[in-house]
Amino acid sequence: MFLHQGEQSEGLPPYKHIVRNEFSYRKHTKQKDEDIAVCVCRFDPNDPDSACGERCLNVLTSTECTPGYCPCGDYCRNQRFQKCEYARSRLFKTEGRGWGLLADENIKAGHFVIEYCGEVISSKEARRRSQAYEAEGLKDAFIISLNGQESIDATRKGSLARFINHSCQPNCETRKWNVLGEVRVGIFAKQDIPSGTELAYDYNFEWYGGAKVRCLCGAGCCSGFLGAKSRGFQEATYVWEDDDDRYSIENIPLYDSEDDEPSSQFLQAIVPSRDDTTIENSEGFMRSTSGHGTLVLSESDPIIVEPLNSVPMEMDIRKTEARDGSGFYPHAGKKVEQKSSLGPRIRSNSACRNYQEQSNSLPKSSTQFPGGKSKNQARTPVDVKLIGERLSKEACDELLAYEETKNQATLHLDSLYNEIRPAIEEHERDNQDSVPTSVAERWIEASCSKLKAEFDLYASIIKNISCTPRRPRDDVMFNGDRTGDGMKYLENGG
Numbered sequence: 059m060f061l062h063q064g065e066q067s068e069g070l071p072p073y074k075h076i077v078r079n080e081f082s083y084r085k086h087t088k089q090k091d092e093d094i095a096v097c098v099c100r101f102d103p104n105d106p107d108s109a110c111g112e113r114c115l116n117v118l119t120s121t122e123c124t125p126g127y128c129p130c131g132d133y134c135r136n137q138r139f140q141k142c143e144y145a146r147s148r149l150f151k152t153e154g155r156g157w158g159l160l161a162d163e164n165i166k167a168g169h170f171v172i173e174y175c176g177e178v179i180s181s182k183e184a185r186r187r188s189q190a191y192e193a194e195g196l197k198d199a200f201i202i203s204l205n206g207q208e209s210i211d212a213t214r215k216g217s218l219a220r221f222i223n224h225s226c227q228p229n230c231e232t233r234k235w236n237v238l239g240e241v242r243v244g245i246f247a248k249q250d251i252p253s254g255t256e257l258a259y260d261y262n263f264e265w266y267g268g269a270k271v272r273c274l275c276g277a278g279c280c281s282g283f284l285g286a287k288s289r290g291f292q293e294a295t296y297v298w299e300d301d302d303d304r305y306s307i308e309n310i311p312l313y314d315s316e317d318d319e320p321s322s323q324f325l326q327a328i329v330p331s332r333d334d335t336t337i338e339n340s341e342g343f344m345r346s347t348s349g350h351g352t353l354v355l356s357e358s359d360p361i362i363v364e365p366l367n368s369v370p371m372e373m374d375i376r377k378t379e380a381r382d383g384s385g386f387y388p389h390a391g392k393k394v395e396q397k398s399s400l401g402p403r404i405r406s407n408s409a410c411r412n413y414q415e416q417s418n419s420l421p422k423s424s425t426q427f428p429g430g431k432s433k434n435q436a437r438t439p440v441d442v443k444l445i446g447e448r449l450s451k452e453a454c455d456e457l458l459a460y461e462e463t464k465n466q467a468t469l470h471l472d473s474l475y476n477e478i479r480p481a482i483e484e485h486e487r488d489n490q491d492s493v494p495t496s497v498a499e500r501w502i503e504a505s506c507s508k509l510k511a512e513f514d515l516y517a518s519i520i521k522n523i524s525c526t527p528r529r530p531r532d533d534v535m536f537n538g539d540r541t542g543d544g545m546k547y548l549e550n551g552g
């Protein structure tokens with residue numbers, strides 16, 4: 059079943075179709091003259107590409123030209139959001155993924171496909187709506203975080219972009235553009251897309267611990283679930299010890315989006331008449347729920363506007379819990395007879411973020427996973443003083459000096475963590491796995507220093523144990539124990 063832009067159909071989620079973001083809690087920014095970026099392009103009738111093409115200063119900074127200010131006047135080609143210069147697309151019913159959007163013409167790589175429109179709301183309102191949608195029992199919602207302060211909610215009002223599905227091997231990507239002083243989100247072609255191909259981008263879903271949604275994108279590299287690449291998903295699902303296998307998928311409660319086909323009884327029951335395109339009650343469609351998941355821009359998505367300050371958008375697409383109302387937590391012991399196509403083990407690269415927990419010098423209790431595997435294992439601390447007591451004075455001094463360097467490096471890393479924590483947390487809110495480069499560099503340097511100090515200490519221990527003549531056993535007192543049981547390896551090796 060195909061639907062072209064503007065057509066409505068029975069079974070289509072009721073929403074109000076808009077082609078510009080709507081502002082209710084505040085007014086649209088009014089650009090001051092001094093804030094308007096004016097390019098230096100000149101329209102040459104013999105070369106139409108001269109009018110604000112890819113070399114236009116505004117295009118290069120992902121800023122649309124302002125009508126009345128662009129030297130190319132009506133020939134300006136850099137007002138695509140403003141003029142809704144979308145690629146032709148049409149809605150269609152997918153197998154198992156609800157509605158989707160198809161290219162209705164050949165689209166060239168890099169071309170603007172469509173704007174993601176919705177209501178611009180504050181982050182506070184986004185949270186409130188998330189909870190309200192969940193309380194209403196809505197299954198899905200689209201709330202995209204524009205920046206730390208604002209979001210776009212396409213649940214009730216939106217463009218056709220709200221129907222674009224996720225793919226782990228997408229042909230589109232999201233980009234932010236500065237349009238008349240406001241940031242807007244567009245979907246752009248990552249590659250040439252032949253007419254009739256489904257449009258898809260990587261939701262980069264951040265899973266917070268609700269139902270796991272099986273991904274049906276069909277890509278060879280599919281990670282199995284929406285959000286499977288996210289840190290939240292990995293931490294809840296995988297075992298991180300090097301020699302461990304992936305946590306058995308059989309115990310993961312699963313939500314299958316196929317069950318939510320619009321043709322399902324659930325959806326048909328709540329779809330009002332086809333004329334009613336504005337929903338009062340948005341049940342059955344996009345919803346965001348508290349604490350289940352957030353869609354964010356994939357790491358590959360270019361965020362071109364304001365590189366230093368820009369924050370990738372997030373999209374809250376959160377799932378309701380199981381139909382039987384039981385919790386969807388991986389270790390709740392609830393069995394779901396479903397296999398997944400989860401790909402190879404995915405490692406988190408968010409070393410800074412995980413540091414606080416891991417750096418705790420006290421042995422920590424390990425989380426037990428099915429099969430008796432544990433996620434975190436305490437490392438037995440080495441008692442350098444004890445070892446040194448069995449070695450020569452020089453060797454002992456050397457070990458203690460290395461230990462001191464190691465302690466200093468650890469302290470430095472700890473204090474650095476506290477210092478950069480705001481930056482880490484800021485990025486954690488907006489992006490999955492990145493912090494500013496300057497922060498990352500300091501972090502890497504401090505981590506390397508600590509690793510080197512540890513290496514030096516252990517190398518010194520090994521060297522001195524192998525090369526230094528032992529002190530006579532009777533010279534040594536181990537916590538009042540003259541037997542020296544704690545140093546059996548020396549007895550054996552000596």
Ligand SMILES: C[S@@+](CC[C@H](N)C(=O)[O-])C[C@H]1O[C@@H](n2cnc3c(N)ncnc32)[C@H](O)[C@@H]1O
Pocket residue numbers: 071154155156157158198200220221222223224225272273274275315318375
């Ligand atoms: C942005 S909506 C896309 C439009 C949606 N298919 C519809 O009918 O309204 C996102 C929802 O579509 C479904 N979906 C999108 N991509 C999917 C995928 N790769 N696998 C499974 N479900 C998907 C999920 O239920 C998700 O919450």
